[in-house]
Amino acid sequence: xxxxxRPFITKREERVIPFEAATLANGLRVVVHRDVETPLVAVxxxxxxxxxxxxxxxxxxxxxxxxLMFGGSAHVPDFDEAIQMAGGENNAFTNxxxxxxxxxxxxxxxxxALWLESDRMCCLGLGEEVLxxxxxxxxxxxxxxxxxxxxxxxxxxxxxxxxNAHPYRWPTIGLSEAHLRAITRDDARxxxxxxYRPSNATLVIAGNVDPDEALRLADTWFGDIASGPPxxxxxxxxxxxxxxxxxxxGHAPVDAIxxxxxxxxxDHPDYHTIDLISDLLDNGPSARLYRRLIKEKHLAxxxxxYLSSHVGPGxxxxxxxxxxxxxxxxxxxxxxxxxxxxxxxxxxxxxLQKVRNKAEATLLFGEIQxxxxxxxxxxxxxxxxxxxxxxxxxNYRRVQVEDMRRVARSLFRPENEVVLYxxxxxxxxx
Numbered sequence: 242x243x244x245x246x247r248p249f250i251t252k253r254e255e256r257v258i259p260f261e262a263a264t265l266a267n268g269l270r271v272v273v274h275r276d277v278e279t280p281l282v283a284v285x286x287x288x289x290x291x292x293x294x295x296x297x298x299x300x301x302x303x304x305x306x307x308x309l310m311f312g313g314s315a316h317v318p319d320f321d322e323a324i325q326m327a328g329g330e331n332n333a334f335t336n337x338x339x340x341x342x343x344x345x346x347x348x349x350x351x352x353x354a355l356w357l358e359s360d361r362m363c364c365l366g367l368g369e370e371v372l373x374x375x376x377x378x379x380x381x382x383x384x385x386x387x388x389x390x391x392x393x394x395x396x397x398x399x400x401x402x403x404x405n406a407h408p409y410r411w412p413t414i415g416l417s418e419a420h421l422r423a424i425t426r427d428d429a430r431x432x433x434x435x436x437y438r439p440s441n442a443t444l445v446i447a448g449n450v451d452p453d454e455a456l457r458l459a460d461t462w463f464g465d466i467a468s469g470p471p472x473x474x475x476x477x478x479x480x481x482x483x484x485x486x487x488x489x490x491g492h493a494p495v496d497a498i499x500x501x502x503x504x505x506x507x508d509h510p511d512y513h514t515i516d517l518i519s520d521l522l523d524n525g526p527s528a529r530l531y532r533r534l535i536k537e538k539h540l541a542x543x544x545x546x547y548l549s550s551h552v553g554p555g556x557x558x559x560x561x562x563x564x565x566x567x568x569x570x571x572x573x574x575x576x577x578x579x580x581x582x583x584x585x586x587x588x589x590x591x592x593l594q595k596v597r598n599k600a601e602a603t604l605l606f607g608e609i610q611x612x613x614x615x616x617x618x619x620x621x622x623x624x625x626x627x628x629x630x631x632x633x634x635x636n637y638r639r640v641q642v643e644d645m646r647r648v649a650r651s652l653f654r655p656e657n658e659v660v661l662y663x664x665x666x667x668x669x670x671x
Contacts, residue, residue, distance in 0.1 A: 257605075257608065257630065257631050257634065258274055258608060258614055258617075258618065258630055258631065259274065259275070260272055260273060260274040260618060260627065261273045261452045261456065262622075262627055263456055263459075265439065265459070265460055265463060265464050266464065267439040267440065267463070267464065267465075267466055267467065267468040268438075268439050268440025268441075268468045268471075269439035269440065269442055269443075269444060269459075269463050269464075269466075270442070270443040270444065270622055271443075271444050271445075271446070271456060271459045271460075271463075272443065272444070272445045272446070272618045272619070272622055272627055273445075273446045273447070273450065273452045273455045273456055273459075274445070274446075274447040274448075274611075274614055274615070274618060275448075275449070275450060275451070275452055276447060276448055276449060276611050276614070277449055278449075279348075279448055279449055279611050280347060280348060280449055281345055281346065281347060281348060281448050281449065281611055282345070282346060282347070282348040282350075282351050282354070282446060282447065282448030282449060282450055282611070283343060283344070283345045283445075283446075283447045283448055283611045283612040283614070283615040284343065284344045284345075284346075284351070284354040284355065284358060284444070284445070284446055284615070285341060285342070285343040285344075285444070285445040285447075285612075285615040285616055285618075285619050286341070286342045286343075286358050286362070286442055286443070286444050286445075286619075287339050287340070287341050287442060287443045287445070287619035287620070287622070287623060288339065288340045288341075288342075288436060288437055288441060288442045289338070289339055289436075289441050289442070289443075289472075289623055290303060290339065290340055290432075290436035290437070290441065290472070291303050291335060291336050291337045291338040291339050291340060291413070292304065292335065292336070292337045292408065292411065292412070292413040292415075293337050293338060293407075293408040293409060293476065293553075294408070294432075294436060294472070294474070295408065295411070295415070296428070297408070298420060298423065299420055299423060299424050299428055300411045300415040300416040300417070300420045301379065301383070301413075301414055301415020301416070301420055301421045301424075302415075302424055302428065302429070302432055303335050303340060303413070303432075304335045304379060304413050304414060304415065305375060305376065305379045305415075305421065305424060305429075306340070306429060306432055306433070307333050307334070307335045307340050307342075308375035308378060308379055309365070309367060309371060309372065309375055309429060310333065310342060310361055310365065311333075312365075312366055312367070312368065312371035312372075312374075312375060313365075313366045313368070313371065314360040314361040314363075314364045314365050314366055315360060315363075315364035315366070316356075316360050316364070317356075317357055317360050317361065320357060320361065323353065323357055324344055324346065324353065324354065324357060327346050327347070327350040327353040327354075328346055328347050328350065329344055329345055329346025329347070329350065329353070329354065330344070330345055330346075331343065331344040331345070331354075335413055336413055336550050337408075337409055337413060337550070337551050337552075338550075338551065338552040338553070338623075339552075339620075339623055341616065341619065342358065343612060343615065343616065344357070344358070345611075345612050348448050348449040348450055351446070351448075351450060351455070351458065352458060352462070355458055355459065355461075355462040355463070356462060358444070358462075358463075359462040359463045359466065362437060362439065362442070362463065362466055363466045363467075365433060365437070367426060367429055367430055367433065369426055372424075372426055372429060376421060376422070376424065379414075379415075379421055380418055380421055380422070382414060383414050383415060383418060383421065384418075386412075386414050387414070388492055390492075391492055391493040391494060392491070392492075392493045392497055392663055393492065394489075394491055394492075395489075395491070395497065395499060395560075395661065395663050396412055397412050397416075398487065398489050398661055398663070399499050399501060399556075399558070399659065399661050400412055402485050402486075402487045402659050402661055403485065403501060403503065403556055403659045404479050405479065405482065406477040406478075406479055407476060407477055407478075407479040407553075407554075408476065409479075409551055409553065409554075434469065435469075435472055436472055438466075438467075438468060438469035438471075438472075439463060439466050439467075439468050439469075440468045440469065440471055441471065441472055443619045443622045443623060444459055444463065445615040445616075445618045445619045445622075446459065446615075447611050447612075447614050447615035447618065448611045476553070479503075479554065482656070483503070483655055483656045483657055483658040483659060484655050484656070484658040484659070484660065485658070485659045485660070486659075486660045486661075486662075487660070487661050487662070488661070488662040488663075488664060489661070489662070489663055489664065490663075490664040490665075490666035491663060491664075491666060492666075493663060493664075493665045493666070494665055495542070495562055495563065495665050496562065496563060496569045496662065496663065496664055496665050497560065497561065497562045497569075497662075497663040498560070498561050498562075498563075498569050498572060498573055498576070498660070498661070498662055498663070499558060499559070499560050499659075499660070499661040499663065500558070500559040500560075500561075500573070500576055500577075500580075500658075500659075500660055501556045501557065501558045501559070501658070501659040501660075501661075502556070502557045502652050502653055502654075502657040502658055502659070503554060503555075503556060503557075503657040503659070504548065504554065504555050504556060504557045504652060504657075505554060505555075506551075506552065506553050506554050506555070507551070507552045507553075507555070507624065508552075508624055508625070511644075511648045511651070512636075513600075513636040513637050513639075513640055514640045514644045514645060514648040515548065515557060515648060515652060516548060516600065516637075517593070517596050517597065517600060517637065517640050517645065518557075518583065518645060518648065518649060518652070519546045519547060519548055519557065520596040520599060520600060521583075521588065521592065521593070521596050521645070522546045522559065522579065522580075522583075523544055523545055523546035523547075523559075524546075524596065524599060525599075527595075528546075529579055530544045530546060530559070530561075530576070530579060531544060533575075533579065534561070534572075534575055534576070534579070535564075538575065539564050539567075540563065540564055540567050540571065540572050540575050541561050541562060541563060541564055541567075541572055541575075542562050542563065542564045542565070543560075543561060543562040544559070544560070544561040544562075545559070545560045545561070546558070546559045546560075547560075552623070552624070556659070557652060559576055559580075561576060569662060573660070580649075580653050581653075583645070583646070583649040583653070584646065584649045584650045584653055585646075586646075587642050587643075587645075587646055588642055588645045588646070589642075590642055593640070593641075593642055593645060597637055597638060597640060600637045601634045601637050601638060604633060604634050604637070605634060617630055618630060621633075
């Protein structure tokens, strides 16, 4: 099948991860990065399907399907054994927006991974026995995630409080065991035929490979797979309706509070500023929340600040647990004081420079391993422009003091706010 292979050339001063990209005739995106410093090759296949695509009464299907992809295909009865025989290893993960399957193996055995991934893209078995085995595995994961750890189901409750209409309102693991038990083989087959198509996927090959040869092999193994119609998505728009407050009692030794604010999508110009705000508040023992609430005021025993991994509109979350004898309401007031300080006072340049440096260092160190580069290339291709990977570090470098206060004032508004009190108590039945 003919294919046009066009190298992507970036400006030399911006080049961090050189790559070549092409689109096969069936719509499969192929990205190749050459790294002659490693004897390995990483093969990553990203499908643009996640828990947001679960049917509302079959939540958890995308994650269950990730497990089914290891259940054997037309020519590969045991995926794990085949990759291990080639001296490699593999794994996968699902989130709200995408499902990634990745293999790492000696570069000389690249075609083994391409054969395995192409066979399950076109010819997955989906036997009834495999479905029942993997359903049991996922249900056990559901129980462990929600009830096996203290505060395990907090994210479950927070998402439901934050969203009324958008499918981000359910966690990747699913809303209930009942939903997982209701999934049929026909449901799985329709899901596969709808979303697991070349036109809905990106293949990344990164490692000690010749780009032209890698692109040729990609076309050889994947080029004849039928494209299929593109998936249709009509995701509802969630209108701000805050502040929203909720309280649950669950499996936990002490109370916890989750303060969250709706934030823009991953490709928004202010994303990197928001990310730096989260680092400023909590990224190590010198960060504001740890230093002031744990070390100085002794109000919290634990504090964390992070962004949800959504590609679409996400959540900026502060999670904290009160110190012994401290009421959760007192801790909430202290957290709000720190947030309000960001809105009212300019961040000192030296403090901003520290978090800028840390963010850039984390980004660049994370690109040392060839697998991480493959995952990142696939992610930016999903965002619509794989070349964004070359400028990601510059986006953090450009954030200025005035950006921090401007974005904080826009982010920490009452209408964006979600508050969840998680009260200590007995385990909740599943």
